[in-house]
Amino acid sequence: xxxxxxxxxxxxxxxxxxxxxxxxxxxxxxxxxxxxxxxxxxxxxxxxxxxxxxxxxxxxxxxxxxxxxxxxxxxxxxxxxxxxxxxxxxxxxxxxxxxxxxxxxxxxxxxxxxxxxxxxxxxxxxxxxxxxxxxxxxxxxxxxxxxxxxxxxxxxxxxxxxxxxxxxxxxxxxxxxxxxxxxxxxxxxxxxxxxxxxxxxxxxxxxxxxxxxxxxxxxxxxxxxxxxxxxxxxxxxxxxxxxxxxxxxxxxxxxxxxxxxxxxxxxxxxxxxxxxxxxxxx
Amino acid sequence: xxxxxxxxxxxxxxxxxxxxxxxxxxxxxxxxxxxxxxxxxxxxxxxxxxxxxxxxxxxxxxxxxxxxxxxxxxxxxxxxxxxxxxxxxxxxxxxxxxxxxxxxxxxxxxxxxxxxxxxxxxxxxxxxxxxxxxxxxxxxxxxxxxxxxxxxxxxxxxxxxxxxxxxxxxxxxxxxxxxxxxxxxxxxxxxxxxxxxxxxxxxxxxxxxxxxxxxxxxxxxxxxxxxxxxxxxxxxxxxxxxxxxxxxxxxxxxxxxxxxxxxxxxxx
Numbered sequence: 291x292x293x294x295x296x297x298x299x300x301x302x303x304x305x306x307x308x309x310x311x312x313x314x315x316x317x318x319x320x321x322x323x324x325x326x327x328x329x330x331x332x333x334x335x336x337x338x339x340x341x342x343x344x345x346x347x348x349x350x351x352x353x354x355x356x357x358x359x360x361x362x363x364x365x366x367x368x369x370x371x372x373x374x375x376x377x378x379x380x381x382x383x384x385x386x387x388x389x390x391x392x393x394x395x396x397x398x399x400x401x402x403x404x405x406x407x408x409x410x411x412x413x414x415x416x417x418x419x420x421x422x423x424x425x426x427x428x429x430x431x432x433x434x435x436x437x438x439x440x441x442x443x444x445x446x447x448x449x450x451x452x453x454x455x456x457x458x459x460x461x462x463x464x465x466x467x468x469x470x471x472x473x474x475x476x477x478x479x480x481x482x483x484x485x486x487x488x489x490x491x492x493x494x495x496x497x498x499x500x501x502x503x504x505x506x507x508x509x510x511x512x513x514x515x516x517x518x519x520x521x522x523x524x525x526x527x528x529x530x531x532x533x534x535x536x537x538x539x540x541x542x543x544x545x546x547x548x549x550x551x552x553x554x555x556x557x558x559x560x561x562x563x564x565x566x567x568x569x570x571x572x
Numbered sequence: 573x574x575x576x577x578x579x580x581x582x583x584x585x586x587x588x589x590x591x592x593x594x595x596x597x598x599x600x601x602x603x604x605x606x607x608x609x610x611x612x613x614x615x616x617x618x619x620x621x622x623x624x625x626x627x628x629x630x631x632x633x634x635x636x637x638x639x640x641x642x643x644x645x646x647x648x649x650x651x652x653x654x655x656x657x658x659x660x661x662x663x664x665x666x667x668x669x670x671x672x673x674x675x676x677x678x679x680x681x682x683x684x685x686x687x688x689x690x691x692x693x694x695x696x697x698x699x700x701x702x703x704x705x706x707x708x709x710x711x712x713x714x715x716x717x718x719x720x721x722x723x724x725x726x727x728x729x730x731x732x733x734x735x736x737x738x739x740x741x742x743x744x745x746x747x748x749x750x751x752x753x754x755x756x757x758x759x760x761x762x763x764x765x766x767x768x769x770x771x772x773x774x775x776x777x778x779x780x781x782x783x784x785x786x787x788x789x790x791x792x793x794x795x796x797x798x799x800x801x802x803x804x805x806x807x808x809x810x811x812x813x814x815x816x817x818x819x820x821x822x823x824x825x826x827x828x829x830x831x832x833x834x835x836x837x838x839x840x
Contacts, residue, residue: 349741380738
């Protein structure tokens, strides 16, 4: 009974999520036993080396992919496919080039069957939120990368989701633009109090945005560490506390990284293979 | 090429505006040049007027033909053969090509067979086809559909394969129904390739429709032309050729010109 109440209190929960590819005989494990839980309104960053499977993890959270074993719960209910209250922002922006800025933001609302008059109001509201109010009639080809991603964020927000999943959302944008956009996303987060999950390989970005950082190992992805970031918002990257937090998190990661490297080296000697397996299990 | 050039000229130098406007109508000058050379050759007797009528004579005949019910019926018949064939081909190619583009297994099973079919020479198939469906308009429509199918199938299939995976993810994340995914995502995404295929098909099919009309005597402007040549009314034949050319260009501008204008707004 208590456990049930507990589960419901989490906005999103991953329980022993595994993802394997290929036939049973020669399957490759991409994600192994990943578990973590997020509270309502939390900003979580999933960090890990490139190609470790963090994007796959996010796709599963979005209901676009299914875990081989384990489960993902949203408000206590297992995620069995795309959920109207879970929205997503893509690294490639994934805008429809034949739709204008307004048309792209409207798309999710259309799909959710919202009447036209209401859609127009929402579109305007969220375009204002991302600073694109005057650009509604432009086509994606007329926009810079940063502006395209603003459209992507407005589209995700427009359906009024409870969870916004962001897949490397700032990685395809030049650093200057990305920095401003991150600040705005942090603002939107504190304004809307929605739950955000950002997958990234940028550690500074994670420290800047996250309440909780989930560090994954390289393939197969396992949870290395879950760190809480207790820095005040808005965060100033030049502030000594920020630098201190970043340093200590980086030190923790470095430790993890070194053990990974060491373990890899051990693995090359057959006698130690078992040892490293035991270590992995513990 | 010239469009890209004129665009650049516009953005860099406002003073070049008039030059650009003139360039846009350069084709009128070249067309007038061709007609002038045509007229001169015949007038000077380099080519006898009984074999090639003068340009002015051809235009005069064409003008009177526009009020000739029989002529107009023939043009309409050809146009129906052509449109019927293209529509049938589109109705078949669109779903098949999209499924092939979306499902790799289906593509592997189906596309080699379709390539084989596309490699068959359309013109050589004409006599066999006439044997099968007779030499009526049904034969013309069938062969038109046959030649229109392949360019459309391959361009639409390519277009579907080229749709970025993330666009499908967007459709899925927002719980888009199958029908809406097709209507609002796949169809506009393949529109550029679809129109390329349609245009290729349109050019092929004009020729194939005229060919079957001429060789198998199917009612249409093709048989009107061959009939006029046989009875020595060369001017009528030339007027009909001119009419076909003009019609082809008008439809091209009306359909593809508009589609292009729409796509230029959003394609990179």
